[in-house]
Amino acid sequence: MFSIRKIALVIGLGAAGLTGFANAADVTGAGSSFVYPVLSKWSASFAEKTGNHVNYQSIGSGGGIAQIKAGTVDFGASDKPLDADDLAKSGLGQFPSVIGGIVPAYNIDGVEAGKLVLDGQVLAGIFLGNIANWNDAAIAKLNPGLKLPDAKITVVHRSDGSGTSFNFTNYLSKVDADWKAKVGEGTTVQWPTGIGGKGNEGVAAYVQQVKNSIGYVEYAYALKNHIGYALLTNAAGKTVKPGNASFQAAAATADWAKAQDFNLIMTNAPGADAWPITATTWIIMYKQPKNAENSKVVFDFFKWSLEHGQSQAQELDYVALPEALVKQIEAYWQAQFKH
């Protein structure tokens, strides 16, 4: 009997110890994995400055939306904006955080990185399986002078639900009616062809290992893994290279002023130098927060990130929000949020 009493005592002490760890200055967010690297970097710097900790769980956009609606976190992050009705119904507001680009990544024998040029319709044709060989006339037309092999194309897509897939399929739906009718857009879609890799790293690994393959990854992953990425012809008809300048051009030429609650997907942006598959992640918060103290910390955090964190974001190959957009976000905060 003694031993049972002892065990009970130990359990009791343990439970008491656990509750002692709770700390009032901790705020929690959850959602998109797209912003996870930059949010964790910001969070570390922010904690150094202010002593407040921002915990971010990268559980996926869908999970982030569910958690903020359930009120279990102080902010949610989603790669897909909520529409005005949905926001109003739950008393939520949303704003963009950082910008990043998605690039077609390829591994073709004898074709160097950054040499292949594609446009939206050819990309859609490849991912539909209609263009099945690298020496197809449609690809050759965009790449005069480039010697493409007579080899079957292997398409690599994401196997998990992801905001990257959402932005990629959204772009293909905008530029190709066939894609829109047959596949459509979403975080997970029914891929007509190809193999699925889990996460950006999964797609990157498959593209590197399977010869004559093409996939799509976040720009940072393509750089980190030294995978060849293709150039794209944008809505203005100009062929652009992915990178800071073209991502920022897309963000700047997107018509944010007219978008209610920043509900605007930046793909196929109209600017002459705009990268066509540019994406952002929206931060979602309550307009009338239950926990005002935590909410204030979150605002301080994002305010700090807009003012000081953007250079850190660039080190991670994200892109700073354009000046005009930052002003607009700050005005939105003033007008919409109680803090």
Add this chain to the structure above:
Amino acid sequence: MVIATDIIDSGQRRSRADARHDAWFRWLLRTCALLVLAALLGAALSTLWGGREVLFGDGLRFLTTTQWNPVENIYGAWAPIYGTLVTSLIAIVIAVPLSFGIALFLTEIAPAWLRTPVATAIELLAAIPSIIYGMWGLFVFVPFMAAHVDPLLDSSLGRLPLIGALFRGPPLGLGLLTAGIVLAVMIVPFISSVMREVFQTVPARLKESAYALGSTTWEVVWDIILPYTRQAVIGGIFLGLGRALGETMAVTFVLGNAYDLTASLLMPGTSISSSIANEFNEAAGLHRSALIALGFLLFVVTFIVLLIARWMLRSLKQKEGTA
């Protein structure tokens, strides 16, 4: 007198306390056993409940169709069911003879000094987490399959009539065959250590008598050891099969995750558990329901496999009875 009643009293008290402790102990044991049943029933029912919209809404169509379209909210589970069954079948076909050989070598043929190190090494293999097998599969084994095995199969077996369709395809390296082989590597330690343990239980008397009558090693194995240990050997095989059916991470890495149904084993496919692992994060509404329904199907598939195992054991016993 006083002392005597004291002794009787304390004896009665003692036996009452014993009876009480016994009752507690019985109750505790019963709770432990019931807890397992409750957990099993709870998990099965909650996946059934979570997947009700798809399971009862679509019924047979969910089981037999292959379209998996989250945009249009149309779900058919046949491709993942097929992938699960085929990869597990490949794994068992490879792993059973291999494990049998390992176990026999270790119990009958290997010199005594070699037995313990090899047995320990095999048990260590069983302790490697499945994600490690997945990484090894993706970064080491997939390129090897793509460069050597796939082209060879395509140009040799792929030319044959009928079974040729199983081995035709581009050399991706990924696919059902690769996943099956990686699964085989993962379940060999389980099956072979069970086999080794039970082979050791065969009384030396029986084996020596057979040898004395002039049997070869093979005859001893086939006529003495196997009949003696048949039940436990089948149990070990089904333990391995159970692991292969439910394995998630390693399969996700090397299977290719495509909802395609092709005859070729060299083409990518998907499995029940890897579909769930891939898509659950971002799934909502009917998509979520479809994934939970897939989970329920895995329960059903595993249950059916166990039933078959039981049935096999029973028919074996009956055969022994009549023989």
